[in-house]
Amino acid sequence: MSELAGVAPSTVTRALKGDTRISKKMRDRILGLAKEHGYMPNALARTLSSGKSGLYGLVLGSAENPFYMELLHEATRQAEKLGFRLLIIHAGGGPIEDITAQSLIQYQVDGCIISSAILSSRAAEICAQNNVPLVMVNRVALAHGCFVTCDNRAGGAEIARLMIARNRRRFGLIYTASSSSTSREREEGFVSELEQAGLELTIRIDGHSNYDGGFAAGQQIANLPLPERPDAIFALSDIMAMGVLDGLRLASINVPEDIAVAGFDGLASSARPIYNLTTIQQPLPLMIQRAFELLKARTLDPSLPDELIAMRGKLIVRSSTGQA
């Protein structure tokens, strides 16, 4: 491109970046040539030279939870607006292989959003060494790194208060054994609020963080003899709650008359008439926005300390928990 215009490469760079040192005439000429020839600067060469790639890594969780799909779309939307790109580092429930984590370094990403799984401590260490900032979304960090989460405790407590106000007294919890910080906090919030009211869980079932697990839990509860059956169920994620609802439905148990059900996350699909699920909606757009802000700031100044951000979720009351 530079030889095409008959000028020095530096002039092209500065013209394209709108540097004031370049005359308007020269700038217009270069811009014209660039448009005409469909020229665009090689982002890789730029990265090599400037150190900033405009690339952020993204680690996604299991395909079984639509939450990650919503997260991906929101992140992509914002990235397009802000003018940088997303590199998929991993997607799925499994652990991140070291070799996968290496691409964070190899492709010189400016940072990484981790919404699931955990980097091995070795991988995390390498990121730290190479000044690759990390932000966990919907997860809290282990050793170091920022995070942005929903206020899971408060959300769990809010669901508990709602259930109590609906005169429910026997509580079931659908949790997940592969206990992430997220689900642990939600449970604690729920249970401690129950305890304050002198109530407690009557049953606790592992829902494996997916629909099928929730469905099985719903069936299991439906098969319980009436005295043991809970009249309220809190599933720690919407996807499990939807499974529970279907499990109960196929067993002809009425929601919310027989059992009230609530979830957590605020998935788009929780609003479907067939579910009408009461839930705590995570402020996903804002969470992603903050995550990017944290990353960007740390790209500019790696010495910034970790920030830990929690956001209040929004209680959405639907018919799955009935009327007061």
Place this chain on the structure above:
Amino acid sequence: MSELAGVAPSTVTRALKGDTRISKKMRDRILGLAKEHGYMPNALARTLSSGKSGLYGLVLGSAENPFYMELLHEATRQAEKLGFRLLIIHAGGGPIEDITAQSLIQYQVDGCIISSAILSSRAAEICAQNNVPLVMVNRVALAHGCFVTCDNRAGGAEIARLMIARNRRRFGLIYTASSSSTSREREEGFVSELEQAGLELTIRIDGHSNYDGGFAAGQQIANLPLPERPDAIFALSDIMAMGVLDGLRLASINVPEDIAVAGFDGLASSARPIYNLTTIQQPLPLMIQRAFELLKARTLDPSLPDELIAMRGKLIVRSSTGQA
């Protein structure tokens, strides 16, 4: 790294690549040092020098269809195994902005998988100029580019034969107005098979390619006076079929007794007991595999002609279409 070992950069490169010209002793020393210092070659510098980035672009469709989530996960899984990375170019229903398409060039991707949306002809032209091979998955190409699809016509026909064999005689179709090649072919296959049996569609409703559209269509059909009501519905995608099923369910219409329902795609969620949806399952893993093979081959030899691959889908008969 090279100065760390006190050797030339070229020696490091060749040692890491296992070049036979390097002695085992030297190679071991360099490998040892690399491991010790957590060294990994800069993929960007490599790209600049070699011309191959190991990066593939990925264009995903709407968040409303889990199909794209399954596609993403499968693509990610295979990419991890094959040792290259995925760059998200776009995700969502909207069109691809030119500026987004530019990142294909700017980041020197070795190719791009497009599962939705259409590149502007200008963007496609730029890709062609820069030798960025494109493969459409689940879409047919417009001007040029390879594609890998399911045999949509045959699939549609197969559903028609199944419905006819189940003694259904009044057929409803849930299509999508933003007619992609995919949905058009499915419809043609279905309708032409009906015509061969002397049958025809009695109703045709736009399901907008999402759950809500399918749900509304289900409700609309449920409200039809009995003589006008179809006894079989083919939704051109599973996500719409699931909406239809729930729309019918809430109107207390029995599936498959009153109406048989079938979809297309073979989503994991179509197997849920609450749906038990008869569908044509797309061979997604194989489709993605072929797509990557096509891209890789064209990276090595850009002069290769476009290839157009169609794969037979697998009919999965479940209870939503009843017994013969």
Place this chain on the structure above:
DNA sequence: AATGCGTGCGCAAACGTTTGCGCAGACTGA
């Protein structure tokens, strides 16, 4: 007319690889 300053651009090093080529030294065969 000499000095100083701002404007507009080029020069060249640097980023971290890859790759063709070249050049030693050791080994082989005559």
Place this chain on the structure above:
DNA sequence: TCAGTCTGCGCAAACGTTTGCGCACGCATT
């Protein structure tokens, strides 16, 4: 012992930018 062949490694150009610095020219100030 001498030419020829291998083996093992370095040299240097190239990839396409960015960025600090320098230089020439025109202009305003003394």
